[in-house]
Amino acid sequence: MKSNTLVIAHRGASGYLPEHTLPAKALAYGQGADYLEQDLVATRDDRVIVSHDIHLDRVTDVAVRFPGRVREDGRFYARDLDLEEIRTLNVTERVDAKGNAVFPGRFPAGSGQFRVHTFEEELSMIQGLNTASGRQVGIYPEIKAPAWHHQEGVDLSALTLGILETFGYRARGDNVFLQCFDRDETFRIRSDLQSDLKLIQLIADPSWNESGSDYAAMLTRDGLGDLAGFVDGIGPWLNQLYELQAVDGCPVSTGIAAHAQAAGLAVHPYTFRADALPPGFGDFDALMRFFVEELRVDGLFTDFPDKTAAFLRG
Numbered sequence: 263m264k265s266n267t268l269v270i271a272h273r274g275a276s277g278y279l280p281e282h283t284l285p286a287k288a289l290a291y292g293q294g295a296d297y298l299e300q301d302l303v304a305t306r307d308d309r310v311i312v313s314h315d316i317h318l319d320r321v322t323d324v325a326v327r328f329p330g331r332v333r334e335d336g337r338f339y340a341r342d343l344d345l346e347e348i349r350t351l352n353v354t355e356r357v358d359a360k361g362n363a364v365f366p367g368r369f370p371a372g373s374g375q376f377r378v379h380t381f382e383e384e385l386s387m388i389q390g391l392n393t394a395s396g397r398q399v400g401i402y403p404e405i406k407a408p409a410w411h412h413q414e415g416v417d418l419s420a421l422t423l424g425i426l427e428t429f430g431y432r433a434r435g436d437n438v439f440l441q442c443f444d445r446d447e448t449f450r451i452r453s454d455l456q457s458d459l460k461l462i463q464l465i466a467d468p469s470w471n472e473s474g475s476d477y478a479a480m481l482t483r484d485g486l487g488d489l490a491g492f493v494d495g496i497g498p499w500l501n502q503l504y505e506l507q508a509v510d511g512c513p514v515s516t517g518i519a520a521h522a523q524a525a526g527l528a529v530h531p532y533t534f535r536a537d538a539l540p541p542g543f544g545d546f547d548a549l550m551r552f553f554v555e556e557l558r559v560d561g562l563f564t565d566f567p568d569k570t571a572a573f574l575r576g
């Protein structure tokens with residue numbers, strides 16, 4: 263099939279290489295992604311690095327390298343190391359609290375030589391690839407845990423907007439979506455920080471305690487209408503957009519995607535994983551086909567940009 267639905271590389275080609283490493287980003291670029299995602303957190307010296315969590319212990323050897331930096335909760339925070347210290351860590355495939363690989367079929371946990379990089383370094387690489395290829399692949403940065411960063415005395419959104427400005431991303435038409443789970447921060451980026459960039463409000467499941475935002479309210483028609491006043495789209499959990507019919511177990515829309523689009527919002531659900539299918543779908547193509555042909559979503563956050571691009575572009 264041919265579709266204009268966007269291929270958004272979730273943490274890079276994270277189905278193949280450790281998430282958020284530059285090799286994973288370069289691979290996603292080569293696999294045909296339209297946008298590459300960057301999760302952003304701040305270091306002790308107020309540098310912005312690309313990493314999924316405020317913690318470093320599930321994706322690096324920080325506990326071995328800097329054992330004295332542990333906090334009372336047993337976790338190691340990027341905020342407690344300077345950038346030059348973080349650069350010495352080895353990045354590996356993600357493990358859980360017990361040290362087991364979260365996705366056992368992926369790149370072997372504990373092997374390979376990979377490094378954490380800064381947001382600027384990734385933007386330089388993507389812009390260089392765009393120059394070399396003639397393509398215009400976009401970026402999709404996420405402000406992680408903004409309330410926590412404010413408590414830590416750092417304005418991550420302001421730092422991020424400054425870097426984006428330096429790299430030429432400043433207007434609504436530029437090739438960037440800026441995303442955040444925290445509604446107060448998304449609103450602040452548009453109002454107080456006066457950003458004109460395309461904004462995406464991420465929507466979590468309420469049980470995850472992702473932020474203080476009321477996600478159930480956001481998914482109502484009134485909530486979506488409220489969001490449309492200051493963001494350009496939503497990034498819902500894909501499970502929020504469908505349900506399984508009691509009679510035959512077939513997936514049907516919850517109506518949320520259509521309500522969002524009727525309010526003028528783009529819909530970019532997460533996360534499409536060929537090796538972790540949600541209930542009701544027998545294979546990855548069936549999953550993508552339902553979201554693209556039935557729900558008509560505008561973009562897919564995928565761990566497998568090659569499979570998603572092949573499906574969408576035929």
Ligand code: CA
Binds near residue numbers: 299300301404
């Ligand atoms: Ca993210």
